[in-house]
Amino acid sequence: MSESLDITREERVTIFTINRPEKMNAIDKDLARRIQDGFAEFDECEDQRVAILTGAGEKAFTAGADLEDFPELWRCMPGMGITTTKPVICAIDGHCIGGGIVLAALCDLCVATRRSKFLYPEGKVGMTGGLIASLAARLPHKVAMEIMLLGRAVSAERAYEMGLVNEVVEPGQHLNAARAMAAEMAAMAPLVLQTLKQTVVSEMLTPAPAERMGRTMRDLDRVESSEDRQEGLAAFREKRQAEFSGR
Template sequence: MTDGLQIEKRGRVTIFTLNRPDKMNAIDTALALALQEGFAAFDADDDQRVAILTGAGDKAFTAGADLTDFPELWRCLPGLGITTMKPVICAIDGLCIGGGIVLAALSDLCVASTRSKFVYPEGKVGVTGGYIATLAARLPHKMAMEIMLLGRAVSADRAFQMGLVNEVTEPGEHLEAALAMASEMAVMAPFVLRTLKKSVVSDMLTSSPAEHMGRTMRDLDRVDSSEDKQEGLAALRDKRKAEFRGR
């Protein structure tokens, strides 16, 4: 775990707070790994029903990937490294840049305060991971392209019109609004919510090439970190028959 991530449980709701305000909550390697591990623990806990992802401070939800310590971003993206079928809500206050927009798009619901701004600057800096293309499966075509190609700052109200945001709040009230949504879902039938989410994510939405790549990286990472791999290498070294356990 890292100091860059705070995890708090409120009843059946788990709140994940990106906690690098001095870096505009940019996601570095340690934070990406911590999010992946934290969400895995959340998913395994039957008492926890809904997750909220938010950022510390009022300057930024996140500046996206930390360019000084570029992470494997797939690790902390819902549907890729984060595999839970429980509902995930983004609660945004301040700037939401680059990979932050991908987080918002891949989450199930999104709340943003009026001072939030959504900016995708990669066309201006000459780099992209390709994950932003997922917007075209979640927003009307030309609205997705407006964010991706123009690189303009999009207000919370405009993001609401586009369908990227579900609710716009006054500054500082974004988390309470997200908690209200989470509280509604936390008392519903979790099996039904998981089934509905799985139907949409697995069968209704088109995945971008980068998402396919991210899922492949996730699956290969599972093999690479498995006990079976260690057992296989040990058996080869010891010249004996391996005893695999499927984990």
């Protein structure tokens, strides 16, 4: 647990709660890394089978990237910095803005309350990271373009019609609904669910260019932070043969 991210375990389910309600749960550099690291630990834990990603407070699930401390958003995106093949459920209450919509789309399932609003305003502020194009591989073309190009607020009911949301519930009930979904999946054969998810993500969905870039950044980051890199640099300085470990 940290100030900006709460991680709790309920039997076989791990709940990640973005905890910056004073900032509408906007994701800064530190939080993006914490989410990435938390999911890596979740993925390695054999008794944890399903994850839920939600936000603290009633105002927002997340406002996306914190513009005052712009993060590497790929770090906290499923299929990029988050590499788990276990099911991930997004539980939304309040506003879901910018990169938050990408998060919701890249999760496997999504629950939202009736008061939730989805907004992608980047055309109005003159900037984009391009990850939003991933919607076009997950939603029908025209509805994906409706979110991206018009920049209008989309209600939870409309998001359900679009296929962005699986279930719409009363305010405050999003986490309970997500828990119910998670409990169902946690009781199933984990290898089957993981295989089905991996097949869909790897073989059925066409990644957007920014999504492919995020995966490349993930792979390069793994090398950059590796023990082998440190060993290689040390061996070069010390004029000796490097002894690599593959870590």
